[in-house]
Amino acid sequence: MAQALDPAVYQDAVASLQARAATAGFRIACVAGISVGGCAEAIGTERRGAFRRRAHAHNRPPDPPYGWICCLSRRPERLVTPGGRASALLAHEYAHLLAPSSGHGERWRRAIAAIGFPAQANRRRR
Ligand SMILES: [Zn+2]
Numbered sequence: 001m002a003q004a005l006d007p008a009v010y011q012d013a014v015a016s017l018q019a020r021a022a023t024a025g026f027r028i029a030c031v032a033g034i035s036v037g038g039c040a041e042a043i044g045t046e047r048r049g050a051f052r053r054r055a056h057a058h059n060r061p062p063d064p065p066y067g068w069i070c071c072l073s074r075r076p077e078r079l080v081t082p083g084g085r086a087s088a089l090l091a092h093e094y095a096h097l098l099a100p101s102s103g104h105g106e107r108w109r110r111a112i113a114a115i116g117f118p119a120q121a122n123r124r125r126r
């Protein structure tokens with residue numbers, strides 16, 4: 001069942017991703033919320049919503065829970081390390097908010113590198 005994660009769990013991690021993005025010249029993207037255990041669309045229901053991967057970001061304004069990051073796992077530590085830092089998975093999805101509608105293209109690769117995970121940009125390069 002999908003649940004909204006308490007912002008206290010992720011706000012520092014997200015703030016640090018936002019600071020890195022701003023330093024690199026990106027327009028900061030807000031995180032409207034983080035859903036764990038399913039898609040934000042399914043919060044308050046018995047469903048977990050549509051999932052093709054272990055996480056996704058709603059990065060297009062017409063997409064109803066715009067700005068949400070959704071994680072299939074219910075464990076918050078998939079997203080935020082015990083030290084309060086963003087995991088590679090959270091950074092991956094946040095980069096999708098910074099580079100909407102670009103898939104894992106050039107804009108997304110610049111974003112993920114700028115927020116501190118350059119190895120992911122290289123891995124995604126064909
Ligand atoms: Zn979702």
Ligand SMILES: [Zn+2]
Binds near residue numbers: 092096103104
């Ligand atoms: Zn992705």
